[in-house]
Amino acid sequence: MYIDRILAPIETLGPGKRLVIWTKGCGKHCPGCANPELWSTAGEKKYSVDDIVTIIRNIYKDSAFDGVTISGGDPLEQIDELLVLLESISDITNDVIVYTGFYYDEIINLFDSVRVEKLRKLVAVLIDGPYIEELNQYDLGLRGSSNQNIIFFDETVRDKYEDYLSQGRKIQNVYMGNRLISVGIHNRKEESH
Numbered sequence: 001m002y003i004d005r006i007l008a009p010i011e012t013l014g015p016g017k018r019l020v021i022w023t024k025g026c027g028k029h030c031p032g033c034a035n036p037e038l039w040s041t042a043g044e045k046k047y048s049v050d051d052i053v054t055i056i057r058n059i060y061k062d063s064a065f066d067g068v069t070i071s072g073g074d075p076l077e078q079i080d081e082l083l084v085l086l087e088s089i090s091d092i093t094n095d096v097i098v099y100t101g102f103y104y105d106e107i108i109n110l111f112d113s114v115r116v117e118k119l120r121k122l123v124a125v126l127i128d129g130p131y132i133e134e135l136n137q138y139d140l141g142l143r144g145s146s147n148q149n150i151i152f153f154d155e156t157v158r159d160k161y162e163d164y165l166s167q168g169r170k171i172q173n174v175y176m177g178n179r180l181i182s183v184g185i186h187n188r189k190e191e192s193h
């Protein structure tokens with residue numbers, strides 16, 4: 001699976017302390033995308049899902065997190081690996097957010113019903129749709145632009161998300177090696193997710 005980084009604990013991409021994975025690979029190329037360096041997978045290292053699961057479990061052992069957020073890139077461009085990964089960590093948490101540049105209507109046409117049902121079972125919240133810079137509004141929590149939808153596949157998490165969303169956008173600065181990364185939903189001309 002092509003991934004760029006795993007960071008934890010992150011508190012700006014969903015409620016609680018979360019582990020966040022940024023996947024690589026996205027063909028949408030939205031103007032204003034925060035992460036264009038994650039579009040291409042050419043020449044990039046592919047990690048086995050088992051290795052990624054081991055990393056996640058080690059992080060959880062050291063410091064338990066409340067949920068997982070998968071961003072990118074577009075995680076659904078690697079849907080088979082993604083589903084295996086989510087199944088493998090489903091004992092850790094059922095609070096999983098997946099961002100995608102596809103709308104849900106596209107997803108149900110792109111993938112067969114088995115994959116879609118698995119996605120609905122393993123993902124609590126899907127945030128769908130491409131980033132449209134003109135629709136980036138500063139008061140949109142968890143979303144880069146207002147065309148994107150927050151879809152609850154698991155209704156039991158809705159209350160805590162609504163509380164989190166009422167707090168607006170949040171930004172967290174994290175060191176990765178000696179590089180400072182700003183994580184969260186940014187206002188226009190900055191990062192989208």
Ligand code: SF4
Nearest residue numbers: 026029030033101131
């Ligand atoms: S905003 Fe998301 S969907 Fe759009 S190009 Fe960037 S990673 Fe892809």
